[in-house]
Amino acid sequence: MTAEPTVIARRDGRVGRILLNRPRALNALNLDMIRACDVILRQWRDDPHVHAVIIEGAGERAFCAGGDIIELREAQISGNRPVADAFFQEEYALNLLIATYPKPYIALIDGICMGGGIGMSVHGAYRVATEHASFGMPETAIGFFPDIGATFLLPRLRGHLGLYLGLTGLRLSGADAVHAGLATHFVPHAKLVTLSAALAQDGPSVLAEHSEALPPFSLAPHLAAIEHCFTADTVPGIVARLEQQEDDWAKRALKALRTVSPSALFWTLQALRNGADLTLPAALDAEFQLTRTTMAHPDFTEGVRAMVVDKDRKPAWKPARIEDVDPASIAGLFTG
Template sequence: MDDSRDGIAAWREGRAGRIRLDRPAALNALDLPMVRAIAAAMEGFRDDPAVHLVVVDSAAPRAFCAGGDIRALRDDLVAGRTEAVDTFFREEYALDLAVAQFPKPWVALVDGACIGGGIGVSVHGSARVATEGAMFAMPETAIGLFPDIGASFFLPRMPGAIGFYLALTGARMKGADAVRAGFATHYVPREAMPGLAEALVRDGVAALAAHARALPPFGLAPHRAAIDRCFSAGSVPEILARLAAEDTDWARETTATLRAMSPSSLMWSHALLRAGAGRDLAACLRAELALAHAVTRHPDFLEGVRAMVVDKDRAPRWSPATVEAVDPAAIAALAG
């Protein structure tokens, strides 16, 4: 198998099927042709007895994958192509489930930004290797969306309340911290990644243990107790109240971050994660697909993408403008 099309390259090398994300001008942001090309490569590798594992990496120096192509999704919505938006989410989430169910080891080599959809094609696999240059984030509340691609399954299962903290604030987990949080499974310095890739092709997943390095202390360690106290709350208003009670610089900075996000997005994201704690991955993805259909029609999504991606003025006008003004019944109807 040797193929290069639609933003990826796919080929067989030694024991491995190789998938390389190769849309560098867009930082490998996923569009529908890329999703379909990855799915097609997976199917070929699934049925190839010479392929013992799949190794996914990036041709873009700055990113593994910068998420879904939200600018294109906004363009579709503005043009009235709502079915195209639904199709993208449906096929992206099907790809995420296929990664989780893939019968052979799935190893993602992550260097640079790994955001949203990039996490979807890595975190559900059997191994995720992060370098010191890797950066994982779920920043969807800043654009009026929600942490998707199965995030309502894996974020509530992170240590303590870290997943809720990451979901609502969009905080970045870099390098070895991504392993501590649960986005990645192994930490390997950037300079050692080419050697790891060669060893995986030659020796299979046994190469991971030989290349992984010990983890430094968790960067969030000074705030772990406060994160658990505040973000274990049963509602977003209660999280804000607990942050106010902390009366620390970290709590005030975190509150300011939350207040800048879409209030509606904070609410439906929090509700989705709480429900996801009791669902399996397939059920989480079904709930996320239904929510994606609803919230991409909400004014905050168009406004958030406009402010953060299109015009880049970083001054979104949310509707409603505050958490206190959001109707909890409306949120429950969407994400309960």
Template sequence: MKVRSWTDGTVGRLELDRPAALNALDLDMIRGLREALDRWRSDDDVAEVVITGAGGRAFCSGGDVRAAREAVLAGRAELADTFFAEEYALNGAIAELPKPYVAVIDGVAMGGGLGVSIHGSARVVTERAALAMPETALGFTPDVGSTYFLSHLDGDPAGAVGRYLALTGARIGAADALALGLATHFVPANAVDALLDDAGAEGTAAALARHAADPAEAGEPSLAPYRDRIEATFSAGTVTEILERLDDAGDDWAAGTAAALRIMCPTSLVVALELLKAGAASTLGQCLENELRAAVWLIARPDFAEGVRAVLVDKDRKASWSPARVDEVDAEQIRALLVPAPAAG
């Protein structure tokens, strides 16, 4: 079983158990998680849910996009469409669960790993946590509801930090996750087993009260020195303007950030920014719907197979994108894919 589910006292326990693949989610795992949540939703003996990842290296490294690529190349794109549709439905079900849902992020959590953690009521990080949405390097787009939660980060009213994380795929650690509200508690890795034992004995609230450390122990947020520059740059309305602002800045951080963006898939960058702009005025459900529309469109394009090849299959990091430049991407075509944001008021 790649997803283990059991009860410990009044806690429903979920464990992603595919450590050789860094607990990457495949369709069977998504269905296993959904089945357990649906079962426990109306079970009065289960008061809350806790999810962890096996193996010690990763909570969950994301969705299994290699399998999605293989389906597309085999002419079975509908299998990939089903994967994303069921994954996003799971994300929505987690957010709507009428019981506490606690994710313990110890290790890597990328892409789909954030989809099965960030929508919960409590998100615990250890000093080994590493969070990222790396999809723009894959010819894909940040998804799993990220265009909602990255548009509503703590202390980021303009959404600039969320845009920075989504477009660049930058990794952040526990300190940044706590500062941005992606995480709610910091627990040292060597205390996780005790936290889980106590959660089963007396519930997660009491266990967290005992084992959660001062967030300051997670260290200084790595993004803190760059927040002003991120705000000044990523508040721009188009990817082209973001790149122009970076080029005009002339410092090492700006040059490095511009270089990172220029490696990414141009179409993915434009799609991600349009999704994020829509997400700022949308509900999570609306964001998930738009992400699914974008996902189905993107996986049918050559850039998806090429990006996954370059990053995860051949690992040469030399993707050939079409179109090759951001200013060649038709943003209007992308906007036409999306459900219009609701009117203000």
């Protein structure tokens, strides 16, 4: 029996459609999928019959839950660095292709959109989120850092939301993602099929008439406090300011920071601060270099083991506490 392709491309009216088709794996990206999307987008870029591109995820649960980090962990353990390098180099090239695509690129996000899924959507001009959408960059929970251009994107979100999201890994609803700037339109799940058909006929001009007014931003009451806490110079400084807050959002943020890799918090903070002054191509280049040093840290293989392989959710971080991380060792990751 022939397996279904993991990426399905077809023409539909004025648009080209891409379907990420690994629903059992929450449409997580592997290298074959990245290469397939790259080929498709390059073909359609020069096709006069394709006026726009629509990308979706198969199944009911996810748009795209990120990259296939189990394969990356195995490559790191085996010392097969070329496999990991190829994945990141080609994924980041695809991110840049999406960001510079000359035709409207429309992501319909209905379900989980994390990590590599952010890269497959947020770099495009139009990002439609439903009430089922859930956006997140949870890389610190696996001893990594927000990549796919996130070191460029997150520092440019309003206030210091990007630092808050990148360090804690906490998720945003579809409506909140529009408020934050990760999505551009809010369309209820029930209207998504109608919108998709209208896009094929008339292009992105129909987005406004199908979108609905946003509910209030759930983080709006806390934006000033987020700004205060996440402008601290260091990770311990951020923790100290959060400990002074009495609201539930601060307790959730503190719990997240105390759960994820302490070392990953330090290198993520530095990477996001560096990215604020970089172009997207430069940020992607810097991220690629950082994959090589951070993946060699024991927290990466341990984090993926605990969260994805064994799923015991009990990672043994080294060091185990934020207070025990050596800032000099983190600085070395950026100069090696």
